[in-house]
Amino acid sequence: MTTVLAFxxxxxxxxxxxxxxxxxxxxxxAKDRFDDLLEAIHRxxxxxxxxxxxxxPRKQAFRIYRDVRFSKDKRPYKIHMGxxxxxxxxxxxxxxxYVHVEPGNKSFVAGGIYMPNPENLARIRQEIDYNSGRLTNxxxxxxxxxxxxxxDDFDRLKTAPKGYAKDHPQIALLKNKSFVVSYAFRDADxxxxxxxRKVAAACRAMKPLNxxxxxxxx
Numbered sequence: 001m002t003t004v005l006a007f008x009x010x011x012x013x014x015x016x017x018x019x020x021x022x023x024x025x026x027x028x029x030a031k032d033r034f035d036d037l038l039e040a041i042h043r044x045x046x047x048x049x050x051x052x053x054x055x056x057p058r059k060q061a062f063r064i065y066r067d068v069r070f071s072k073d074k075r076p077y078k079i080h081m082g083x084x085x086x087x088x089x090x091x092x093x094x095x096x097x098y099v100h101v102e103p104g105n106k107s108f109v110a111g112g113i114y115m116p117n118p119e120n121l122a123r124i125r126q127e128i129d130y131n132s133g134r135l136t137n138x139x140x141x142x143x144x145x146x147x148x149x150x151x152d153d154f155d156r157l158k159t160a161p162k163g164y165a166k167d168h169p170q171i172a173l174l175k176n177k178s179f180v181v182s183y184a185f186r187d188a189d190x191x192x193x194x195x196x197r198k199v200a201a202a203c204r205a206m207k208p209l210n211x212x213x214x215x216x217x218x
Contacts, residue, residue, distance in 0.1 A: 001037060001190045004030045004081060005103045012079040012103070020077060027064070034061060034081045034101065037196060041099060042085065044200030049207055051087040052096070060085055080106070087214075093117060094217070095179075095210035097203045107190050109199045110182035111206035113213050115155070120217045125161060125174050127216035132170045138208045147205045148181040155180075179213055181206050 007030035010023070020027065035058040042057035060083040068074045079102065086096025091114065098110040116124060128135060138144055139151075155178040160166040164174050183202040189195060 001033060001101070001195065003033045004037075004101055005187060005190060006030075008079055008081065008101070009103045011077055015075040015077055015079065017076055031061070031064075031081070034083075037101075038083050038099065040196035041199050041203075044197055045085060045097065045203060047200075048204050049210075052085045055085060055089070057083075057085075060090060062090065093120060095213040097206070097210075099199060101190060103187060105184070105186045107185040107187070108182045109185070109202045110152075110180055111203060111210055112151070112178070112180040113217075114178045114180055116178070116217070121177065124179060124213060124216045125164070127212070128170050128173050129164070129168075132173070135173070135209075135212055138212060141208070143205045144208070147183045147202045150181075151176055152178075152180045152182055154178070179209070181209060 007023075007026050010026070011020070014020075014023075038057040038060055042052070042055065042060075046053045062078075062082045062084065064078050064081065066073075066076055066078055068076065080100055081102075082098065082100045084090035084096055084098050086092075086094045088094060090096075091098060093113075093116060095113045096111065098114075100110070101107045113120070113124070139148075151173070153176070155176065157175040157177065159175075160168065160171055161174055164171065168174060185195075185198070189198060
């Protein structure tokens, strides 16, 4: 993974098409090493989550090319590598596992469901309303707490969602628009031994949350 971090550091300093084309071989080598990591993670994931067994791990990475059509930031390339594992592919409207590698101690693994559509969001909130005890037990369990303190709060309403009282016992959870947890890694972890197993261990801890969310939207 040293190759991956080194390439991404250089790309961050030279985020333009000419440099990228001149260094395409470096990119392809870095992508190969990232895909190797995904293969190793996938071997660990299927030990506890058979829903991702049918995936080809070397096809789970997201494109490095940014969509700049509606962005003020016109840099053409992402300065990280990311991949998603879920039952039907890359976490499109379903819970799964996201792997993110970025130099500067910015790597992490995340899980849950990001920005569910209105229908799925309503289903998840309804499940929290009806079955909050199960979700609370998951989030207070020792395996979960080893890695996560709760849902990431980057995407949350300021007021109660429509149809729920502002003093609802689970209002803090109901305000979420995404239901995501994440665990950070340092660069030394990424290039060190057993990184795939460390990522998978965090994924195992988040699987009960994924199961809860999957049942909610099913």
